Amino acid sequence: MARLGAVATVVLLAAAVVAAEGILDPTDFLALQAVRRSLDDMPGSDFFNSWDFTADPCGFPGVFCDGNRVSALALGDPRAGSPGLTGRLDPALGRMSALTELSLVPGRVQGELPASLAACANLRFLAVSKNLLSGAIPDGLGALANLRTLDVSFNQISGAIPPSLASLPSITNLILCHNQLTGAIPSFPDASPLLRLDLKHNTLSGGVPTLPGSLQYLSLASNRLTGQVDSILPRLTRLNFLDLSMNQLQGPIPPSVFTLPLSVLQLQRNFFSSPVQPAGDVTIPVVDLSYNRFWGPLSPLLAGIGQLYLNNNRFTGDVPSRLVQELVGTGGLQVLYLQHNFLTGIEISPSSSLPSGVSLCLMYNCMVPPVYAPCPIKAGTTNTRPADQCPEWRG
Numbered sequence: 001m002a003r004l005g006a007v008a009t010v011v012l013l014a015a016a017v018v019a020a021e022g023i024l025d026p027t028d029f030l031a032l033q034a035v036r037r038s039l040d041d042m043p044g045s046d047f048f049n050s051w052d053f054t055a056d057p058c059g060f061p062g063v064f065c066d067g068n069r070v071s072a073l074a075l076g077d078p079r080a081g082s083p084g085l086t087g088r089l090d091p092a093l094g095r096m097s098a099l100t101e102l103s104l105v106p107g108r109v110q111g112e113l114p115a116s117l118a119a120c121a122n123l124r125f126l127a128v129s130k131n132l133l134s135g136a137i138p139d140g141l142g143a144l145a146n147l148r149t150l151d152v153s154f155n156q157i158s159g160a161i162p163p164s165l166a167s168l169p170s171i172t173n174l175i176l177c178h179n180q181l182t183g184a185i186p187s188f189p190d191a192s193p194l195l196r197l198d199l200k201h202n203t204l205s206g207g208v209p210t211l212p213g214s215l216q217y218l219s220l221a222s223n224r225l226t227g228q229v230d231s232i233l234p235r236l237t238r239l240n241f242l243d244l245s246m247n248q249l250q251g252p253i254p255p256s257v258f259t260l261p262l263s264v265l266q267l268q269r270n271f272f273s274s275p276v277q278p279a280g281d282v283t284i285p286v287v288d289l290s291y292n293r294f295w296g297p298l299s300p301l302l303a304g305i306g307q308l309y310l311n312n313n314r315f316t317g318d319v320p321s322r323l324v325q326e327l328v329g330t331g332g333l334q335v336l337y338l339q340h341n342f343l344t345g346i347e348i349s350p351s352s353s354l355p356s357g358v359s360l361c362l363m364y365n366c367m368v369p370p371v372y373a374p375c376p377i378k379a380g381t382t383n384t385r386p387a388d389q390c391p392e393w394r395g
Contacts, residue, residue, distance in 0.1 A: 076105030106130030366390030
């Protein structure tokens with residue numbers, strides 16, 4: 001016992017020497033040593049070359065101090081294209097109780113996100129994307145009242161999203177995309193300050209829950225979500241990006257969705273079924289409603305869109321002349337995909353030539369396309385639907 005006590009004293013004295021020189025708390029000093037032992041540079045990286053613990057750790061690359069405590073830790077060289085790190089994140093990270101920011105550059109760090117991080121009560125920013133982290137998101141992170149950004153994207157994180165994350169009082173960015181998360185999306189309180197919610201490319205199921213009106217970016221694409229969203233979307237009046245594509249969502253789309261200040265609206269590859277009748281002119285740059293069950297006539301109010309994908313639906317009637325004018329004239333419509341619908345006509349001269357950079361596809365409708373326009377390969381090679389599928393076709 002006396003020998004163990006002597007060893008501990010030596011370690012603390014060594015830390016105290018460094019603390020006296022670099023004014024670093026001994027607990028943080030020892031935690032940094034543990035972090036260093038658990039990680040290594042990938043070939044081509046020299047991030048740890050100057051981590052020499054005979055010097056002041058507050059001068060190490062990626063270590064930022066406030067007084068005698070480590071306040072931020074940026075692990076790895078942040079320069080674009082620089083190789084990252086390998087190894088694991090040591091639980092000793094949780095002993096840096098003054099830590100406010102922890103980031104990890106893209107690399108091959110594996111293992112679980114340490115549950116001990118829940119002890120870092122001041123943590124505001126946690127970003128460890130594009131590594132090989134696995135296991136579940138620690139439940140304790142839901143107790144970090146100061147956490148504003150949580151980014152564990154592009155890893156192999158599995159299990160459910162802890163419901164406590166949705167109730168974090170300071171969270172503004174929750175980025176969990178490109179993982180293996182399962183289960184339901186938790187409901188968020190109305191008072192949540194959340195601005196960005198990115199859960200795309202997981203295996204989440206169930207319906208889209210109540211979401212806070214503060215949201216500006218919402219991506220739930222490539223999951224297994226079901227149910228309707230017509231009562232949810234009208235509340236999200238600040239959205240500038242919306243992607244619900246590649247799910248199993250159904251029901252109508254409220255006209256108010258087209259009045260949102262969106263730069264992108266992606267609803268493709270679902271089971272949405274309703275007419276598409278916005279209340280006013282739509283000026284969203286990109287709208288993709290393809291591969292759904294939308295029906296009824298095309299609205300001329302869609303002519304102000306830059307790229308409009310309506311293919312593989314059940315639209316009927318003639319293509320509005322306003323859409324044609326915006327496409328072949330000097331308008332902003334650059335892409336108009338209408339293939340695989342039940343459209344019966346379009347007023348465009350067979351001798352018309354589309355402006356350079358403009359794309360139009362009319363294949364497999366209840367009409368013969370009057371102009372030649374290259375279509376995507378997925379449109380197939382059949383110009384016109386069989387006559388028995390087009391009872392109102394004028395011929």
